[in-house]
Amino acid sequence: MIARLRWPLGFLIAAVSIYLFYEYLLSTLDSGTQAWVNQWFPMISINEALIWAMCALGLNIVVGYAGLLDLGFVAFWAIGGYAAGWLMSTFFQQNVHFFGSVPAGVRGIHLNFTVVLVAGAALCALFGVLIGAPTLRLRSDYLALVTLGFGEIIPQVFTNGENIGGFNLSNGSKGIVPIDPIKIGGEPLGPFDLTQKFAIFAALTALVLFISLRLRTGRLGRAWLAIREDELAASAMGVPLMRTKLAAYAVGALAGGLGGVAFATHVNGVLPDRFNFSISITLLAMVVLGGMGNVWGVLTGALVLAWFNSTGLARGGEAFNETFGTQINFPANNYLIFGVALVLMMLFKREGFLPESRTRLLLKEVRDG
Template sequence: MLARWRWPLGFLLAAVAVYVCYEYLLPMADPAVQGWVNRWFPLISLNEALVWAMCALGLNIVVGYAGLLDLGFVAFWAIGGYAAGWLMSTFFLQQNVHFFGSVAAGVRGIHLNFTVVLVAGAALCALFGVIIGAPTLRLRSDYLALVTLGFGEIIPQVFTNGEDIGGFNLSNGNKGIVPIDPIKIGGAPLGPFDLTQKFAIFCVLTGLVLFISLRLRTGRLGRAWLAIREDELAASAMGVPLMRTKLAAYAVSAVAGGLGGVAFATHVNGVLPDRFNFSISITLLAMVVLGGMGNVWGVLVGALVLAWFNSTGLARGGEAFNDTFGTDINFPANTYLIFGVALVLMMLFKREGFLPESRTRLVLKETRDG
């Protein structure tokens, strides 16, 4: 029983510890300690890492549970982000809709409460998950990957060129939708520097996606996904409805992408189409594979580590390396080179990931021994 709750309690305790540290302990600490923590672990970077973690956990449902290769997950991230842009801003100036929003009643536009927008973004992404999945899930393997890649390229392009679609402004084109209403849950709206409060909210959202993933994994639907992953033909022979089960994987996965998109929009205070490029899908897939495909906790660790490394760790580590050895190497400019070398080394020496699923570990061990 204790082993079952080990990881959930660890996540909860870590989240509470980080919140208490930044909210109460760090302001009273020595300035040198404050400088070191803010330099290596800025809270804005941790918040963004949680957004990446939400989306990586969603992608793990499709890739890790159902065994379907998806290279277009960025589409759901973008749809969730634009849902926040439409429902939490002055973008639709001709409207004046307010529902427990965080701005004054006289401000035009659509201003819904953050929790309502989360539900709306998740529902919209689930719908698009079914729409995208319905015509494509009859394909398998590389063909499915190519089609999802195509959708991942189409959706951001629609938003990039969506300033005039038959006279209707869908996305404001390259200018994007800026700013987004601040988050308001209960009390006063959060300001741009209320990073600890955003951290708590993003931890709750990540915990929600974790809970959904874990519950589905042990349920009937999760077992059907695993059966499809192991042998689709055998699963069909045993009575698993393939299309319906695959569509469920895409829909649930898209919900996590929608939550991450809404959170990301409030994190960066806007929605810009150039933030939703193909590299996001690849990075998310790397988080799933390196963390431990199929293992929720491995994916969480992989997402947090890689997101922190991309945003802060590489730059700070590069500066420390240059100071130590007197070099002048621009490490952030070589992000993809270093990332690629790390991927090659991981695939050579630990291809099951940081925290692999038990079955994946056994299969890969048998492959190596055999």
């Protein structure tokens, strides 16, 4: 029992400690320490890392649990983001308000953030089923190609959605800006209320973690693992392949929808050029490098890689250049560094940082055999 609670308690303690440190303790430290913390670990980067973690955990359900290679997960991130844009802005002409964060006289649809989270998650779950249905008979590379196609189609629909039969779906390349601020109970959060947003995003990440862990040990989770190990044998043992696969797509997309809504409020808008193919690849790398099938490994991989992409590479590059007197533009070479790291991981630690026990034993047998 204590061993099972070790990681959840660690996540809770880390989240509470980070909140208390940035909200109360950081301002009491000397200016040099404050500058170092804000340079290397800015709260805005931590918040963004949590959003990446939500989506990576959703992809882990599809790839890590059910073994369905999905290269188009960015589509659900985009749908969740646009759900927030439609329901928390002045984009539409209707005047609909439901416990929103703007005055009642402002036109548009302005729903409460929690309602938009539910709506975005439900919409993405529906699209997860619709997108997953045509792929049920496909496996391996063919499945990856079809999901890649959907991942390219959805952002293009939003990019060219300014006039679809006379209806403005997405405002085209201009996107939907701004988004209503988050309001849960008290006053709306401003752009600098980053620690309060951290608490909300950490709670959403904890929710996705809870869903992943509970499903993993339940009947549905065992069915996913059976399909991942041997689809034909699972079918022969009575596992309903169609329902089980669609459930994986739906639950994974649900997590992507939560991440999309959170991302829209994080950047105060949705723009179609933010949802490109590289996001799907980065999410897949987070799952593989962290430890496919292990939620805590995926969480660790997502947080580390998200911080590295947003802050760590740039700051580490500056420190390297200052130390050795070079002028290397490390952020411009991020994909090169990322690719080398992936190759090295696949050569020397294929199971990831924190692999699932089943995967660790299987790869150990392969190496020993």
